[in-house]
Amino acid sequence: xxxxxxxxxxxxxxxxxxxxxxxxxxxxxxxxxxxxxxxxxxxxxxxxxxxxxxxxxxxxxxxxxxxxxxxxxxxxxxxxxxxxxxxxxxxxxxxxxxxxxxxxxxxxxxxxxx
Amino acid sequence: xxxxxxxxxxxxxxxxxxxxxxxxxxxxxxxxxxxxxxxxxxxxxxxxxxxxxxxxxxxxxxxxxxxxxxxxxxxxxxxxxxxxxxxxxxxxxxxxxxxxxxxxxxxxxxxxx
Numbered sequence: 001x002x003x004x005x006x007x008x009x010x011x012x013x014x015x016x017x018x019x020x021x022x023x024x025x026x027x028x029x030x031x032x033x034x035x036x037x038x039x040x041x042x043x044x045x046x047x048x049x050x051x052x053x054x055x056x057x058x059x060x061x062x063x064x065x066x067x068x069x070x071x072x073x074x075x076x077x078x079x080x081x082x083x084x085x086x087x088x089x090x091x092x093x094x095x096x097x098x099x100x101x102x103x104x105x106x107x108x109x110x111x112x113x114x
Numbered sequence: 115x116x117x118x119x120x121x122x123x124x125x126x127x128x129x130x131x132x133x134x135x136x137x138x139x140x141x142x143x144x145x146x147x148x149x150x151x152x153x154x155x156x157x158x159x160x161x162x163x164x165x166x167x168x169x170x171x172x173x174x175x176x177x178x179x180x181x182x183x184x185x186x187x188x189x190x191x192x193x194x195x196x197x198x199x200x201x202x203x204x205x206x207x208x209x210x211x212x213x214x215x216x217x218x219x220x221x222x223x224x225x226x227x
Contacts, residue, residue: 004157031213042118042203042217043158058214090157094213103213105157 003027006091006106013113019078021109023091031094032074033103034058034066036087043090049074081113116141118204118218126224127194135189135221137178137204145206147171147180147187148215152201161202196227 003026013019025032030051035043045058047066055066063085065077078085088110094103117140127133139147146165150158162171164180164187171178176191189202201222205215 033213035217040219042219043215044217045214048213059216092157092213102160103158103215105159107155107157 004091004093004104004106006089006109008109009107010110011112013078013081013111015082015113017081019081019085019111019113021076021078021089021091021111023074023076023106024072025074025091025093025104026072027093027104028071029093029095029104030071032068033092033094034064034074034076035090035092036060037090037108038087046076046089083113085111086113087111116145116206116208116216118206118216120204120218120221122221123219124222124224126226128226129195130193131225133189133191133194133198133223135202135204135223137187137189137218139185139187139204139206141206141208143208144182145208147178148205148207149176149178149187149189150203150205150217152203152220154200158203194223194225196225199223199225 005024007022033048034046037043049068067075088108092103092105119138121136148163149161152158162173164171167182169180178187178189201220203220204218
């Protein structure tokens with residue numbers, strides 16, 4: 001079964017601090033995504049990747065960086081965290097295209113920036 | 115830009131009631147349309163998709179029909195159960211960027227036993 005694992009599951013950070021959210025997938029999918037979930041907005045795409053070494057900006061990339069060092073791992077980095085980045089973050093993997101396009105999501109990371 | 119509108123923020127029903135959750139989209143051409151479901155403490159799960167006008171997607175008793183004329187993809191289920199309580203997201207994606215989903219705000223379904 002598809003597996004996407006996020007760590008940590010909960011994080012409290014201070015304003016101005018650096019935060020790294022990690023994601024690991026065992027699906028051997030080429031594509032990985034970072035979304036944030038906020039009430040009234042649903043899920044919004046921050047960054048995504050088509051494979052190791054690649055990162056692309058999504059719809060709301062400001063204040064975030066991403067890193068894809070391997071097929072399995074995709075990180076989201078907040079260099080200078082702000083309270084507006086308090087949210088629930090979801091990582092997903094998938095192979096876009098074809099008739100079975102499906103994203104597999106992790107369980108989420110709840111981030112509070114104080 | 116592309117967008118998805120879900121008009122109901124929350125829907126409360128009794129078991130065996132008929133469910134409709136409305137989804138309208140704004141996008142040119144023929145985007146792929148999706149429904150995802152999210153249970154408490156979990157990430158969203160793919161429910162089904164449709165990619166052509168009049169195509170019906172379905173899974174687990176839920177269904178929706180792609181309607182280009184009304185730009186809609188409303189979710190329906192004939193008889194809901196308490197276990198259907200969750201948040202439902204409508205989403206769209208385009209062609210080669212099928213992984214770049216644009217989600218609606220979500221609709222929380224509460225089913226009262």
